[in-house]
Amino acid sequence: MSIDLVHDIQKGFRTILHCMSRPGTIKSMEEFNDGIASFPEGLPATFITALTLLDREVSFALVGEQTKELGDMIAAYTMSVQESPSAAEYVFITKQATKEQIVNVFQEIKIGTLVNPQQSATIILETEFSNEKELTLEGPGIKTTAELSIANSKDWIEERRKANKEYPLGVDMILIDELSNVVCIPRTTVIKMCGV
Incomplete structure (x- = not known):
């Protein structure tokens, strides 16, 4: 692996921060793909996101048809501990996850408390998306509305709506596609079906 664990991770962090502050904005992390020689099961941008967000003070969970090798690799590079989705601060849902697995994550994930809303989890979901007009996003960081189409x-x-119904409680989401694009949907963003 030829990822620069200082400069590349800082760039990755800035990309995620940009997308989190501007929900619905799609940014590329493709520049990091060549530095990842072989990444089992997951997408390269997922691994960059793991390197960016995880350290020994937080835990992560993997959901989907991932191999043990994937969890071991993330743990080795980040020194983060793998937990169940109900206990982890970051839950990575791989592209092989079933609908039932995804629904279960939203039902058991940490959403924080009124005293400590920051004790919630972030979902990193591997899926396909584009700026086509399927969903309308509204909320902080969006001038009027943003359009997004998300495969699943x-x-x-x-389930996301239920988890986020009592702000400041809720979950933030980072979506990653096969082209190493990233888009974020914070808990403050309201998602509506276009034309509804």
């Missing part, structure tokens, strides 16, 4: 949104959109 019908699998989890209602």
Whole structure:
């Protein structure tokens, strides 16, 4: 692996921060792909995201048809501990995850408390998305509205709404596609079906 563990990780962090502050904005992390020689099961941008967000003070979970090798690799590079989705601060849902697995994550994930809303989890979901007009996003960081199309949104959109119904409680989401694009949907963002 030829990832620069200082400069590349800082660039990755800035990309994620940019997307989190501007929900619905798609940014590329493709520049890091060549530095990742072989990444088992997951997408290269998922691994960069793991390197960016994880350290020994937080835990992560993997959901999907991932191999033990994937979890071991993330743990080795980040020194983070792998936990169940209900205990982890970061939950990575791989592209092989079933609808049932995704729904279960939203039902058991940490959403924080009124005293400590920051004790919630972040979901990193591997899926396909584009700026086509399927969903409308509204909320902080969006001037009027933003449009987004997400391949499996019908699998989890209602469960996300339930998890985020009592702000400041809720979960933030980072979506990653096969082209190493990233888009973020913070808990403050309201998602509506276009034309509804």
